[in-house]
Amino acid sequence: MNDFIRFENVSFAYEIEGEAAKPVLENFSLTVHEGEFLAVLGHNGCGKSTVAKLCNGIEFPQKGRVLVRGLDTASEEHLLAIRQCVGMVFQNPDNQIVATIVEDDVAFGPENLGVEPAEIRKRVDAALRRVGMYDFRRFEPHKLSGGQKQRVAIAGVIAMQPACIVLDEPTAMLDPRGRRDVMDTVKMLNREQGITVVLITHYMDEAAQADRVVVMDHGRILLDDTPRRVFAQTQTLLRAGLDVPQATALAKELRKNGVDVPADVLTVDELADALVRAAQQN
Amino acid sequence: MADIILETKNLTYTYAPKTAGEVTAIRDVSVAIERGTLVGIIGHTGSGKSTLIEHFNGLMRGTSGVVLLDGKDIWENKKEIRSVRFRVGVCFQYPEYQLFEETVYKDVAFGPKNMGLSEEEIDRRVREVLSFVGLEERYLELSPFDLSGGEKRRVAIAGIMAMEPQVLVLDEPCAGLDPIGRATVLSLIQNYQKTTGSTVIIVTHSMEDAALIADRILVMNQARLAFYGTVEEVFSHAGELQSMGLDIPQMMRLYLLLREKGLPVSKTFYTLEQAKKAILACFKKGENA
Numbered sequence: 001m002n003d004f005i006r007f008e009n010v011s012f013a014y015e016i017e018g019e020a021a022k023p024v025l026e027n028f029s030l031t032v033h034e035g036e037f038l039a040v041l042g043h044n045g046c047g048k049s050t051v052a053k054l055c056n057g058i059e060f061p062q063k064g065r066v067l068v069r070g071l072d073t074a075s076e077e078h079l080l081a082i083r084q085c086v087g088m089v090f091q092n093p094d095n096q097i098v099a100t101i102v103e104d105d106v107a108f109g110p111e112n113l114g115v116e117p118a119e120i121r122k123r124v125d126a127a128l129r130r131v132g133m134y135d136f137r138r139f140e141p142h143k144l145s146g147g148q149k150q151r152v153a154i155a156g157v158i159a160m161q162p163a164c165i166v167l168d169e170p171t172a173m174l175d176p177r178g179r180r181d182v183m184d185t186v187k188m189l190n191r192e193q194g195i196t197v198v199l200i201t202h203y204m205d206e207a208a209q210a211d212r213v214v215v216m217d218h219g220r221i222l223l224d225d226t227p228r229r230v231f232a233q234t235q236t237l238l239r240a241g242l243d244v245p246q247a248t249a250l251a252k253e254l255r256k257n258g259v260d261v262p263a264d265v266l267t268v269d270e271l272a273d274a275l276v277r278a279a280q281q282n
Numbered sequence: 283m284a285d286i287i288l289e290t291k292n293l294t295y296t297y298a299p300k301t302a303g304e305v306t307a308i309r310d311v312s313v314a315i316e317r318g319t320l321v322g323i324i325g326h327t328g329s330g331k332s333t334l335i336e337h338f339n340g341l342m343r344g345t346s347g348v349v350l351l352d353g354k355d356i357w358e359n360k361k362e363i364r365s366v367r368f369r370v371g372v373c374f375q376y377p378e379y380q381l382f383e384e385t386v387y388k389d390v391a392f393g394p395k396n397m398g399l400s401e402e403e404i405d406r407r408v409r410e411v412l413s414f415v416g417l418e419e420r421y422l423e424l425s426p427f428d429l430s431g432g433e434k435r436r437v438a439i440a441g442i443m444a445m446e447p448q449v450l451v452l453d454e455p456c457a458g459l460d461p462i463g464r465a466t467v468l469s470l471i472q473n474y475q476k477t478t479g480s481t482v483i484i485v486t487h488s489m490e491d492a493a494l495i496a497d498r499i500l501v502m503n504q505a506r507l508a509f510y511g512t513v514e515e516v517f518s519h520a521g522e523l524q525s526m527g528l529d530i531p532q533m534m535r536l537y538l539l540l541r542e543k544g545l546p547v548s549k550t551f552y553t554l555e556q557a558k559k560a561i562l563a564c565f566k567k568g569e570n571a
Contacts, residue, residue: 043460044431091458145527146327172458175326175487177527202460205532243461246490246532246554253558258567268532272539275561279545282565 004164004196005032005055005086009064012050024050025219027064032164037190037197039207039227042216043241048200051216052168055198056086069163084113087157091169093149102144102152103128103137109160120159127155130193131185147178151185158189164196165189171203183209204231204245208266215240228264247271286353287317287481288338288370288449293347295333307333309505310347315449315483315498320475322496323485326527329502331485332375335451338483339370352448368397371447375454377438378431386412386429386437387422393445404444411440414474416466432463436470443474449481450474456491468495493517493531493552501528513552533557 007030013021024047032038042048053059054066057073068086071078087109090096099105106124115123128134131151141149150170157165167186171179183206189195199210207213213230215223217240223230231237231244234252243249251265251274260281261274293311298304308330315321325331336342337349340356340363349356356366371393374380383389387408394404412421415436421429426437435455442450455471456464472495475482486492492499492513499516501508503526509516517523520530520538530538531552537560540547547564551557 044458044463169458173327175527176489176529178327179487202458202464204461238462241460241462243465247536250533250536250554250557250561253554254561254565254567257558257562259561259565268536268539272536272543275540276543276545279565 002034003031004034004069006067010061010066011063012059012061023219028219030214030221032196032198035194035196037211039210039213040198040200040216041207041213041242046216047219048216049168052166052200055166056083056088084160085162086164086166087160087162089153089157089165089167089170091172093146093153096153097141097149100140102139102141105141105152106155106159109156113160123159127159130158131155145178146174147181150174150182154185166198168200169202204243208245227266231266232264285317286314289314289350291348293337293344293349295342296345299345306505311507313500313507313510315481317481318479319481319497320495321483321498321500322492323483323500323502324492324528325502330505331502332453334502335372335453335485338451339367339372368445369447370449370451371442371445372451373439373442373455375457378434381426381434381438384425385423386426389426389437390441390444393441397445407444411443414443415440415470432459435459435467449483451483453485455484489529489531517552
C-alpha cells in the first residue's frame, strides 16, 4: 500500500503565554496508508486531536515533518493542495456549519476552491446523495438532528473531493441512530469510494470497525495493529485509560470461568455465535 | 403511597407561539419522580430532554402545565424561584466551560457563597464534595485551568453538589470523556446518590450507561414522554425504542440473539455483570458450577 500521510519524528507543543510550552507530541512517527480505515484511540489529552490538526496544516510541527502524498504541510505553496486532499470533520456539527441552507453549506468548500458553478451543482447533489441527505437540501441546518447535521458536514467535505477524510470524534454528541448513520456513511466512503479515513474516537466499538487501530498514550504510539489484536491487549488498554468493546470484555470473563469462547471476539454477533458453538460442544 | 419529590403535570413549552416559527419542544409531559431515585433520561437529539430539565429548576417556565417540587408549584411565588434553583441543581453539558475562578476552592465555593452560607459551612461543603468527585485536597489551591479535561469536569460537577440540592440534574455528564473518565464520572455520581440519598437525574445518549446506573428510565420522543419505568420495563419496548432513534444496551442485544439461537439463558440481562452471571449459569460454570 502507498503511503498517504507520513509523520516523521514530529514534535509539537502548544505555546501558553508566559509559561513553558507543554509538549504534546515528541518524536512521533506514523504512516497512514492510501485507502485504509485507521482508527486512533487515546485518553483525553493524549495528543489525538493534535495529530488530526497536523494532517492538513491547521497546526505545523515544531520539529520533524508531516508529508501528505509526499508534500510537506509546512510549505505554504502546498497548503491549498493539501487541504483539498485531506478534509476535516470535527466533534460539534454546530461549529462547522456556515450557511443557512443545507445545499449552500455543502457548496461552501468547492466555491472556495474556485470550482465552476455547474460543477459545484453536480458535486453538491452527488455529495448530499452519498450521505443520504439529498431530500433535506433546502432545509435550514438548525432544523436537522445532530446526526443529520454531521452528515451535512461530511457532505461539505466530500464535495471538495478529498482523497482522505480525518474525523475528530464525529459522534461524541450524537444519539444512537445519529452515531450509526455517521459510522455507516464513513464506512461506505472508505469501502465504496476508496477514501482514506482517519477516525479519532472514544468509542471502542467504532474503532473495532476499522482496518487498523493506533492507540496513543501521552504523545506516543502504544499499540498499532488490527482491531482484533489491539483489543486482545486488555491490560495495556486499561492502563492507557481506555477500554475494550463490551463483547470482548465479556468473552474474557467467560473464558476465565471455563466457557470455551475465543478471547478475541469484537462484536455481540460474534460472541453469540461463539456461545452457540460452545453450547453444542458442552 | 410513593414519596414524590418532583412532578410535572401536563407540562408544555412552545417556542414563538402563534408565529410561523412555532415549535413545541415539550408537549403534555406528566411524570412523577420518587425521592431518592437515580433517573436516566434518554431520547433522540431534539426530543425535548434538555428543555424538560430546564423546567425542573425554573430556568424555563412552561407555556402551560405545572412543575411541583415537594408538592408545591415552583412558580406559585415568583420570588421563591431563586431558592428552587438551589434545591434543584442543574449541571449543563460541558460544564467545565463555565469554570472561571482562580482556584478550584473558589470555583466550588461559588454556589454555596451565593446561598449566603457561613464561611465554616462553605468550607465543610467544599471539602466534602471534593472527596465525592475523587479529587485530593491539594487540588483546592490549583487553578481549574491547569487540570485535565476529566478533572475540570469533576470540579464543575462538585460546584453544583456543594449547593447540596435535593435534586441533582446532569445533562450528559460523560460527553467527550475517554472510557476511564466516563467510568469515573458514572461511579462518582452513583456513589454521591447512595451516600446522600438525594434524587439524581442524568441525561445520556448511552443505553449501556442508563442500564448500568439508573433505577428508572425516562424516555422522551418528539417532545412527548414515551415511557417512564424500570430498566426492565423500558427496554422491553426494544422495537419502539429503535424506531425512536434509540437502541437497547449491547448486552441485551446479546441476550436476544442467544434466545433467538435457542440458548436457554433464563433471565434478561442488560449489563456486563448480569450477562456474565446468566451465561455462566447457563453453562453451569464459575460460581454456579
